[in-house]
Amino acid sequence: MAASSLLPSSSSSSSSLRLYRALPSPCRRHQAAPVRAFSAPAALTQDDLKKLAAIKAVEYVSSGMVIGLGTGSTAAFVVAEIGTLLSSGKLTNIVGVPTSKRTYEQALSLGIPLSTLDEHPRIDLAIDGADEVDPDLNLVKGRGGALLREKMVEAASGKFVVVVDETKLVSGLGGSGLAMPVEVVQFCWKYNLTRLQGLFEEEGCEAKLRLGDDGKPYVTDNSNYIVDLYFMTPIKDAIAAGKKISALEGVVEHGLFLDMATAVIIAGKDGVTVKAK
Structure with missing residues (x-):
């Protein structure tokens, strides 16, 4: 166009x-x-x-x-x-x-x-x-x-x-060093946090559960949690990264809009x- x-x-x-x-x-x-x-x-x-x-x-x-x-x-x-x-x-x-x-x-x-x-x-x-x-x-x-x-x-x-x-x-996406969010179900969120971090070891990724102002887990409008991914270097292949994240059971959606x-x-x-x- x-x-x-x-x-x-x-x-x-x-x-x-x-x-x-x-x-x-x-x-x-x-x-x-x-x-x-x-x-x-x-x-x-x-x-x-x-x-x-x-x-x-x-x-x-x-x-x-x-x-x-x-x-x-x-x-x-x-x-x-x-x-x-x-x-x-x-x-x-x-x-x-x-x-x-x-x-x-x-x-x-x-x-x-x-x-x-x-x-x-x-x-x-x-x-x-x-x-x-x-x-x-x-x-x-x-x-x-x-x-x-x-x-x-x-x-x-x-x-x-x-x-x-x-x-x-x-x-490159992830290059700001700030959060790239992933929405996950509340059930066994820590299991998925560990798996998400493991997907991007080469990028030096750190995964953290998002907390609200009250110190409790942040809950989305859809009653899910958010795991924020912090990258030391930009994501090498955003399309492949999105597919890997979406393939994890319990992941609802990711913040890569490609x-x-x-x-x-x-x-x-x-x-x-x-x-x-």
Whole structure:
């Protein structure tokens, strides 16, 4: 799909974003896809830049769409912008499919009509954040704990637009040294933690059960636990890693979102850029 066909028209919400140059894409498999950059006012905070990127992402939304609503701090800006456009009448006939209980509550408070995959098994567009993005637009997601519902909704979407800040860019997945989550059933979780760590001994992987603020095991919206994998070096073969993880009995889902993103909108100190396949 040509990148030019993926870029939406400008809206009044993003009038502060100005197209000023096209850069060659760093993606190894997508050298022909341009990167479009948008200038931003000086002295903006990271949250300001995330909000600008979220506004840019919402330009992909058209009236009448079924939208997958992501989870996390950046996705919350997206949900808020959709709510604003709905209340002003600039968007109409939108249906949102939330990826977590907290996104459901936020969207409901903003008056966004909501549904589920049961009622809308085909979603027009999903917008969400990510914890890591590699040069091929593969992702690590799920540090917010919603990886299973996120993957279900985003896999059912015709387009998947990701919004991140530039600190989330890595040369290889797992390269940030932060958690790559795996959702597991509570039954014999320690057994699976040991097996998960053993899969990636060469990468110096350490597996830890995620704990909540109360010091007890974190429980997902689906009543499962999360084992976080921490890599000393990037994952060598993410596709193979995903298959190995999924093959373990008791594993529900992993946070490797591979070949799913249509476009990634990146907020950085120089403004907002769009990388598209």
